Amino acid sequence: MQDLNPDMHPLDEATRLEPLGAGLYRGETSPAYANMVGPFGGVIAAKLLNAVLLHPERLGEPVAFTVNYAGPIADGEFTLEARAARTNRSTQHWLIELKQNGLLATTATGVTAKRRETWSALEARRPDVPPAGELRRFPSVGRPAWIERYDLRFVKGESDFSRTGVPSEDSESVLWARDDPPRPLDFVSLVALSDVFFPRLFVRRPVFVPIGTVSFTTYFHADSALLAANGDAPILGVARAQQFRNGYFDHSAELWGAHGALLATSHQIVYYKE
């Protein structure tokens, strides 16, 4: 696992898994996606999903994926086990566990499915926004490494980490996001991007407190062909909290492709200290 390939995208490097047989893999955390403490949760989710994507028994493509961050992950190696809990004719249900030093650190459940064309309709509304090229890139200097791995351009709701800002009326953020360096969109990068939103608490209230995502769910509306059509263009993210209450807040997010398709919706619940 130690050989780094200079031609490999950092996300592919970070989500690389060494198969140990029977749905078991070895992986390791990546300094390129380090967070303030431990790794960026979006890349952990991407590793867990990759354990399903690489599984020889996989049927179809991801439809739903839920990750539960059960405990801290330290820098270093871990093992992943992906198990097809039930395989039906067109759907398959997955259980995935990440262990480090024998201790369970993350669990996930996922559904993959063979899709076919049906009556379809979009109901969510994509906000009208200026193109990414007209917006300033969010500065990554002095921030955790993972933020450098994303080109983020805020239309509204930029997090204020300065501790000197003014509280916002609401927590909604609208931003363009893409991998840096650019990388063609796929399920691995999309699940990581669905956790790219800074904590809503820091948008709403510019006071730094310890926080951590507890559970996060992404529903994939796109298939691999629609993701591939996005190429490496930025996608548009929209996220808003519903409620902050007694140590936990939730948010709901939409991820829109460059051409206006709703690629995924994503929800999470986050612990905060005070």
Next chain:
Amino acid sequence: MQDLNPDMHPLDEATRLEPLGAGLYRGETSPAYANMVGPFGGVIAAKLLNAVLLHPERLGEPVAFTVNYAGPIADGEFTLEARAARTNRSTQHWLIELKQNGLLATTATGVTAKRRETWSALEARRPDVPPAGELRRFPSVGRPAWIERYDLRFVKGESDFSRTGVPSEDSESVLWARDDPPRPLDFVSLVALSDVFFPRLFVRRPVFVPIGTVSFTTYFHADSALLAANGDAPILGVARAQQFRNGYFDHSAELWGAHGALLATSHQIVYYKE
């Protein structure tokens, strides 16, 4: 498991579990909550959550709960196993499996936590609606048994099962819901109520096709005291789809208490045939 107690609420009867030791339980489906095919998914979710609530090692109260309907459940007995996958100082992560005839039918993951008072803020907006008493009860005659177990009063977005209706502009439903007979609100009834919304597809498009929830997640914003304060008053549900695409649609829902508190937010992804 065969003795029915005439004084027991049908939901308590339906979610009754017989402990077999070490997080293992025996349960059975309830005719009172039968759906068109198999049992109402909300009551299956309530049974799975109850396996956590009854577990002697449980820490705190539910914060997040995800249920994956992996396969059909036939009328009759099943076993449930709830396992505390990781216990931290103030949070605990659960894995729950429902098996019938040795075959895995449903999986769930959950987070329970000890909460404490913090800065709190509500961001979602409760719609302005007439009180439940001013609205007509949704007729349950000729419908699956579980619909009789809920007093549902629609403000908007009533499902049209007649196959003769007119397509709607959007899929949003707003409705009052409570157990029938009335029952004080708790986590068991709230998780069932979070699946009480008819499929958004049938609101949007009055054409009957086979559908089935694949995965469903509820975030609990309320603790048991706030639920108890609701008593047996109806709660207000709001649900809307984001997208219907190639066999799957998602919806997001809010569950508001009688006194205006946001008790839970809930999301699901649903298979549909065409």
